[in-house]
Amino acid sequence: MSEPTPASERPPIAAAVIVHDGKVLLVKRRVKEGSLSWQFPAGEVEIKQAESASAAAVREAHEETGLTVSASKVIGERVHPNTGRTMIYVACNVVEGNASVVDDEELIEFAWATRAQLAEYVPYGFFDTVQQYLKSNLK
Template sequence: MEQQNAEGRPAIAAAVVVHEGRVLMVRRRVSEGRLSWQFPAGEVEPGEAREEAAVRETEEETGLTVKAVKPLGERVHPDTGRLMSYTACEVIGGHAHIADTDELSELAWVAHVEISQYAPYPLFAPVQEHLDVVLER
């Protein structure tokens, strides 16, 4: 994967963390367009794999230790224009809390039927397909 998009901005790695039938979503203090609630995510650092970035950002933002399970895909985000990669992750330790108070205002473990209340727009299709399979309905 390219580490930057066409404008030279670093790619963003997002972690799709599912635990006990719910997916972890975080609310940013500063929204990017319609994006207020989203998955833990942040910029991929030079020399860092996208899966490593997703794991690192999850721990930095929420205090959870996760491991990457599988890549779900990548795209240029339609709202932000940023190159995004999505990685399915599972919890291996810790307790979710707002660890990065500068970036996050809230976090929630969201059930399948509640996702549209947090993200009132279509999710990236491979992410939605993954959640349809792994979340309890």
């Protein structure tokens, strides 16, 4: 029987921070990750395919929500205090499509949230650099 891989040795998670028309896209997971239920579309960077965090964020956004997005910049990186996983937050722009729940095994809902609505979805706030990015880009 093999031992589970420690979070610090697992591939990083790339999160797509998608702002469109002054709102940010949040998805609700079927299974909470710690206290997290609403979060950004996200998933593991495919290290074996030499995938970049930006490419992973773009791929995950499409796989989870059906949106075609482009990465504009990495907003920040940290070890998430609840999951112990390295998180890389990538600002993304909508290229085409309408968001929906495409990966219904992982997601149950999505929402476009304004700045005033963020605390309803994520009451504990976001990573500081992400919070600043959202403050500057949301209505």
